[in-house]
Amino acid sequence: xxxxxxxxxxxxxxxxxxxxxxxxxxxxxxxxxxxxxxxxxxxxxxxxxxxxxxxxxxxxxxxxxxxxxxxxxxxxxxxxxxxxxxxxxxxxxxxxxxxxxxxxxxxxxxxxxxxxxxxxxxxxxxxxxxxxxxxxxxxxxxxxxxxxxxxxxxxxxxxxxxxxxxxxxxxxxxxxxxxxxxxxxxxxxxxxxxxxxxxxxxxxxx
Numbered sequence: 061x062x063x064x065x066x067x068x069x070x071x072x073x074x075x076x077x078x079x080x081x082x083x084x085x086x087x088x089x090x091x092x093x094x095x096x097x098x099x100x101x102x103x104x105x106x107x108x109x110x111x112x113x114x115x116x117x118x119x120x121x122x123x124x125x126x127x128x129x130x131x132x133x134x135x136x137x138x139x140x141x142x143x144x145x146x147x148x149x150x151x152x153x154x155x156x157x158x159x160x161x162x163x164x165x166x167x168x169x170x171x172x173x174x175x176x177x178x179x180x181x182x183x184x185x186x187x188x189x190x191x192x193x194x195x196x197x198x199x200x201x202x203x204x205x206x207x208x209x210x211x212x213x214x215x216x217x218x219x220x221x222x223x224x225x226x227x228x229x230x231x232x233x234x235x236x237x238x239x240x241x242x243x244x245x246x247x248x249x250x251x252x253x254x255x256x257x258x259x260x261x262x263x264x265x266x
Contacts, residue, residue: 062157062183064094065230067208073101075235076153076177085148085171086110087141087164088157092121092134098155099125099134109148111139141168149173156180161187161234162194169198169238178236188232200236207232 064072072094078084082102089095089110098108112118121136139146141156141164150173156164161180172178178200182188188205195203208230211222 062090062181062231064090064097064157064181065210065227067210068181068230068233069094069097071206071208071233072155072179072181073097075233076155076179078102078153080104080106082106082152083148083150084108084153084155085141085146085151085168086155086157087139087168088112089121089136090117090157092124092136094155094157095121095134095136096125096128096130099128099130103130103133106133106152108134109146110134110136111141111146112136113138113140146171151176153177153179159187160190162190165191165194165198165200169200172238174238174240176238178238180234181231182234183229183231185232188234191234195234195236199239201239203234203236205232205234 072078078098078101080103083106084098084102086095086098086108089112092110095108095110102108110121112121118136118138125131125134125136141158148171151171152173153176154168154172156179158164161182165178168178178195180191182191192203192205209228211226214221214223
């Protein structure tokens with residue numbers, strides 16, 4: 061579990077569409093910081109189910125959720141997303157912050173509703189490569205990875221410039237959307253005349 065900075069959390073909310081009424085699964089709750097952000101946005105009738113396999117993280121996350129008064133919207137539970145059969149169906153979004161997210165994709169895709177969104181937060185290039193390959197194999201579309209870099213400005217008379225010190229890297233965010241009846245959208249060859257791809261469940265974009 062990595063530290064999720066505000067700019068990364070904001071991109072997660074924007075690209076997944078998490079909002080009031082959303083049902084979200086989070087794996088790798090850590091201190092519960094992102095859990096609280098998600099829980100605040102799914103109110104008043106949504107819920108975040110957050111899992112971790114480390115008792116220390118679970119204990120700290122529960123304390124932070126209670127201090128934020130979000131316990132009605134966030135459930136912090138022990139669970140291994142790689143091996144446990146969870147009872148969730150038609151989930152709106154899945155957020156993974158774990159060492160090997162690509163291994164969880166074949167399982168967690170069954171929890172997502174059609175057009176549901178997936179995002180994983182990873183610190184290394186090797187992780188996002190494997191995650192991207194797994195998403196494409198498992199019928200996800202709009203698979204993209206982003207990195208955000210924030211620079212604070214020093215504003216002084218005749219000396220306005222970026223501050224010298226900055227956080228140069230937080231992590232990479234890999235997104236995907238679940239669809240069905242898709243025939244290899246990543247092929248290089250062009251579709252044949254009158255050949256169509258069924259994007260049922262996907263919002264159309266111009």
